[in-house]
Amino acid sequence: MLRKKPALLFIVLAALSCQRENPGRYISENDTAFSKDIRDVSAKINKDPQNADLYYKRGNAFYYQKLLNDAIIDFETAVKLDSNNALYHFRLGETFLMQDSANPIKTLHHLQKATVLKKDFFEAEFALAKLFLYRQNYDKAIKVFEKLESQTEYADKAIFYKGMGYKEQKDTLRAMQHFEKVLQINPQYYDAVMQIASMYAGRGDDLALQYYDRAMAINEASDEACYGKGYFYQQMGEYDKAVAMYDKARLINTAHKLALYNSAFIALYQRKYEKCVDLCNTYIEMDVNNANAFALRGAAYEKSGNKKAALQDYNAALAIDPNNLPAKTGKQIVSKN
Secondary structure: OOOOHHHHHHHHHHHHHHHHHHOOOOOOOOOOOHHHHHHHHHHHHHHHOOOOHHHHHHHHHHHHHOOOHHHHHHHHHHHHHHHHHHHHHHHHHHHHHHHOOOOOOHHHHHHHHHHHHHOHHHHHHHHHHHHHHOOOHHHHHHHHHHHHHHOOOHHHHHHHHHHHHHHHHHOHHHHHHHHHHHHOOOOHHHHHHHHHHHHHHHOHHHHHHHHHHHHHOOOOOOOHHHHHHHHHHHHHHOHHHHHHHHHHHHHOOOOOHHHHHHHHHHHOOOOOHHHHHHHHHHHHHOOOHHHHHHHHHHHHHOOOHHHHHHHHHHHHHHHHOOOOOOHHHHHHHHHOO
């Protein structure tokens, strides 16, 4: 027994040594749960686990596959192995920024570190400015965007986001001026066109229609622009034109629930009760937990004289949302009769 202890000790020490040698995530090159790109880089990592650039490359592969949590693990390992590489810090900070529940402290740390390590790292500065904007630190955001305006590659984007900062601060005049300036630099800047369209629409100005058309010319597959134009028509009381645009939006995006719901609402207003019911049926198939859809279908049943079906839908709406006013009101009316 005593002779076996050194061998056992050697195995344990060897295992601990391997753990120390591999500072990051281990992925077998034979693990088909991952793409070939990931497996290929993993094979290189497993042979050279101290190579920061390999973790960075695998992190990029995860990043472009939109597997952000996986990307972060590898970018963090790259930073741990080489903390003076500005690109590693930038990629890590940018990936944090892209997450829905971004970690602002870590994002700020790595983006700032990137700008310190590399002078005129405009890509990192742009991401940092967007972080300031998202965190509603408008003064800092605008200051960085102003610096980036002088860079040809970032001028249109910097001016656009600067405009967004003014818009969020309710300075619509300066916001509009910036969006228009963007289009002077880049007439195909879709987001600027859409912002101008929505601002004109908010004022009830027919110029909104021109900008929605312009947005659709830039991006023919824009369900957003179709919906925006339809909603403008709806607000103006031009219901047939609104429905036509909603239909177009739904043709592009069959799951566009707002376009579907608004079409059903207009059908109810136009006393097309059967059509309203059909549209609500489609909506409820997509989202069975939407109280408004049940309440709207209930209203269509009520108006068409099917009080039993109306009561069922009102009750279904109230089961989802006990405070749903249309369902409450409808149920009271149907119950009295």
